[in-house]
Amino acid sequence: MSLMAYNQIPVPSFMYGTAWKKDATTKLVEQAVNAGFTAIDTANQLKHYSEALVGDALNELEKKGVKRDSLFVQTKFTSADGQDHRKPYDPKASLTDQVKQSMDSSLQHLHTDYVDSYILHGPYSRYGLGAEDWEVWHAIEAHYQSGKARMIGISNVTAQQLSELCATAKTKPMMVQNRCYAAMGWDKEVRDICREHNIIYQGFSLLTANSREMAAESIRSIATRLQATVPQVIFRFSIQIGMLPLTGTTSEQHMREDLQAETLELTTEDMQTIEAISARSMKW
Secondary structure, X not given: OOEEEEOOEEEEOOEEEOOOOHHHHHHHHHXXXXXXOOEEEOOOOOOOOOHHHHHHHHHHHHHOOOOHHHOEEEEEXXXXXXXXXXXXXXXXXXXXHHHHHHHHHHHHHHOOOOEOEEEEOOXXXXXXXXXXXXXXXXXXXXXXXXXXXXXXXXXXXXXHHHHHHHHHOOOOOXXXXXXXXXXXXXXXXXXHHHHHOOOEEEEEOOOHHHHHHHOOHHHHHHHHHHOOOHHHHXXXXXXXXXXXXXXXXXXXXXXXXXXXXXXXXXXXXXXXXXXXXXXXXXXX
16 A cells, blocks of 8 residues: 655555444454555544444454554544534533543553544534634644644534634644545545645545446446446545545455555546536536
8 A cells, every 4th residue: 555654654545434333343444454454544432433443453453463553543533512422521621621531532442652643523613713623623733742643633624614724723734534525526625725735635435425426427437448446436536636535345345446446547538537527416
């Protein structure tokens, strides 16, 4: 798997996502690593993730010779609004303390003393950034300064919010993770800001959010010509436009197929065809 370099930190070019895996999380993380994934995404949010089971997988992999420092592990701080009743912190504590408690809990779950990337799961504000967002971001910055997080970032963020964060934060985000819709130009506005500020853009739901576009004959014809699957074409497209894609497949075969997308090469015409899908889809 090819790597990107950021602040001398190697970042794999493909990531395995663990949302909604529940009791199968440990087995699936082990399968993903055995298939070739070296980056794992999770969150300290029992509503959608089983972070402790990711940690169990890391323990099992360690026993089999897969060292912690050979893997890129990313987790998130999730606000109380994004949690169910099983919160990983005291909801009555200050937001600064909530971030600290959540990080301490994550490190315990993952059996490590650092994470490679620590992400704010989403802003508190719908528009712009408010006092809560800034308090949480300052707490996340402190984890970066202490070395508990080697990189920091934000998820589910708008272009306006990201611009504000980049303009004002002491430590700018190094990662952005967004749901990526073809109908929104593959999140072009946010990706452009990421490119300007040397931020790694992670795209999730590349398949599930774009099922209509994936059914287009033009995409299928590219896949047929390359003797590839449509998902492989979409993942290769995302990599070629500078995105770090996530996949959450539960199929071992699809895990291997997804990684093989890195061996494909799309032509300029192919890329233009896939990018143009977004313009057409907005008219449908």
